[in-house]
Amino acid sequence: MKYAEEQPLPAGTPAWSQSEKRTKVRYAVLSMLLIATILNYVDRSALGIVAPSLSKDLGLNKMQMGELFAAFGLAYSIALVPGGVLTDVLGSRLAYALSLVGWSFATLTQGFANGYHMLLGSRLAMGALETPAFPSNTRAVTLWFPVQERGFATSVYVMGQYIGTPLFTGLLLWISSMYGWRTVFFVTGGFGILFSALWYRTYRDPARHRAVNAAELQHINGGVTPASRKPRDKFNWRMALKLLGYRQILAICLGKFCNNTLLVFFTTWFMTYLVEARHMSMIKVGIFQALPFLGATVGILSAGFISDFCIRRGVSVSAARKAPLIVGTLLGASIVLVNFVESNELVIAVLTVAFFAQGVGSMSWAAVAEIAPRQYVGLTSSITSLAANIAGVTTPLMIGYITQHTGHFYWALNLMGAICLVGTLSYSVLLGKLSRIELE
Incomplete structure (x- = not known):
């Protein structure tokens, strides 16, 4: 299978001296992956941010809002494997550019919604069109970073899941209050469309990037030149089923589903929980909502740094990558403690710890990069991401159903804690x- 990317640098390109200082282009690439992931999660979280005002304006009940949150996860889950295949076939440059412009346009269309059904269509389109994003991230990190740096690189782009909300929620709430909730979708979608053009213009795989010298290429490949690697096999759809036969992949699939349940709560129902269950004013929400996301950011960065540090100190890759998954997912079960405290400050403290733990557990992306067959990085990533994003369907529906019929979040939070224990x-x-x- 050949990647539909640019041709390798032509013969005659000057050879770099082995003694020349190594370039650091991979960090510029990582910065772009971080920005793209921030846009990804700001766009998918925008509905949750404006949910209190949008649902009132359009007359939507809890079950309908749960269905709208879940629609994204449903389409995302269904399209993940094709999205991973698209990444393997087209490469990160083209697949990511198409994904960015597609989901950003779908985000923008939510601003024109006049009711439930139009929002539903936009959310379904967003979910399907975002699917190449994380397979493209994983593929780019696998190609651009050596094994001892992948944990940190993974944690940096995964951090985009968390820092976008504390950075931009206050701004988006202000835009919503000043110009209406529709403007939030126009702004977030518009930025994504602009960034898609920048990504396509600047991204290249390492061997095709003109700014990379031989020293950095050798560092990335651990002293092995790209030409000496095993040629890629022709793609076969049966590989998806074959990969599911491996115990490692099944375990990561289940663990990612359980850990992702907390992330989905924070990107969908969290704002509604603070406003309706904890009776916070919008001013307090604007201040307090950032703390759990900052906690998750610290969690994923700490996990990546410590994991890579342990590998450099001689700890096995397996132990260094597994420990954050176990500790983070177990500690995530602490979310149930919010049911037993009254103070809003203590509630935010508990939620910050729980989301910190979810960030630590998100190091599973680095584990995927370690086990995936090199010729099927995108497919392996999409399979495990599919399992994780089933939580994007089950969690919003579960919370919507429980809160609609009980009038509070008590049992929904308890169930999320139990799911974290299963992941552990x-x-x-x-x-x-x-x-x-x-693969044989």
Whole structure:
């Protein structure tokens, strides 16, 4: 299978001296992955940010809002495997550019919605069109970073899931209050369309990037030149089923689903929980909502740094990558404690710890990069991401159903805690030793 990217640099390109200082283009690429991920999550979270005012304006009840949140997850889950295949076939440059412009346009159309059904269509389109994003991230990190740096690189782009909300929620709430909730979708969608053009113009794979010298290429590939690697096999759809037969992939799929349940809560129902269950004013919401997301940001960065540090100190890749998954998912169960405290300050403290833990557990992306067959990085990423994003369907519906019928969040939060415990068992018992899958 050949990637539909630019041709390699032509013969005659000057060879760099082995003694020349290594370039650091990979960090510029990582910065772009971070920005793209921030846009990804700001766009998918925008509905949750404006949910209190939007639902009132359009007359939507809790079940309908739950269905709208879940519609994104449903379309995302269904389209993930095709999205991963698209990444493997087209490469990160073209697949990501098409994905960015597509989901950004779908985000923008939500600003024109006049009721439930138009919002539903926009959310379904967003979900389907965002699917190449994380497979493209994983593929880019696998190609651009050596094994001892992938944990940190992974944590940096995954951080985009968390920092976008504390950075921009206050601004988006202000835009909503000043210009209406529709303007929020126009602004977020418009920025994504602009960034898609920048991505397509500047991104290249390492061997095709003119700013990369031989020293950085050798560092990325661990002293192995790209030409000496095993040629890629022709793509076969049966590989998806074959990969699911591996214990490591099944364990990561279950663990990611459980850990992702908390992330979905924070990107969908969190604002509604603060306003309706905790009776916070919009001013307090604007201040307090940032703290759990900042906690998650610290969690993912700490996990990536410590994991890479342990590998450099001689700890096995398997142990260094697994420990954050087990500890983070177990600690995520602490979210149930909000049911037993009265103070809003304590509630935010508990939620910050729980989301910090979810960030630590999100190091599963680095584990995927370690086990995925090199010729099927996109497909492996999409399979595990599919499992994680089933939570994008189940969590909003579960919370919507429970709150609609009980009038509070008590049992929904307890159920999320129990799901985290299941994820802990998957990572600690089922996963086993992490190693690169070699397909026969």
